[in-house]
Amino acid sequence: MAITLLGCGLNLAAARGIAGDMDAFDPLSQPVAAPLSVMTYKVEGLPWPARINRRASLLHIANRLRALRAAGR
DSSP states (O other), X not given: OHHHHHXXXXXXXXXXXXXXXXXXXXXXXXXXXXXXXXXXXXXXXXXXXXXXXXXXXXXXXHHHHHHHHHTXX
């Protein structure tokens, strides 16, 4: 029991120390080395009728992604 309480106390002290450091953190103070770009397509798990006859659309998406990858984008 005493070890558990000691562990909880150490965790609490560590968490408070981390929170204190976060007050001085400024995310805009450092330049960004490379921009982050995220692209998503929700093509699975679509309900009826969106699941019907979507092969052409999925092929179009695949071709577009392939072209973007080939262009380094």
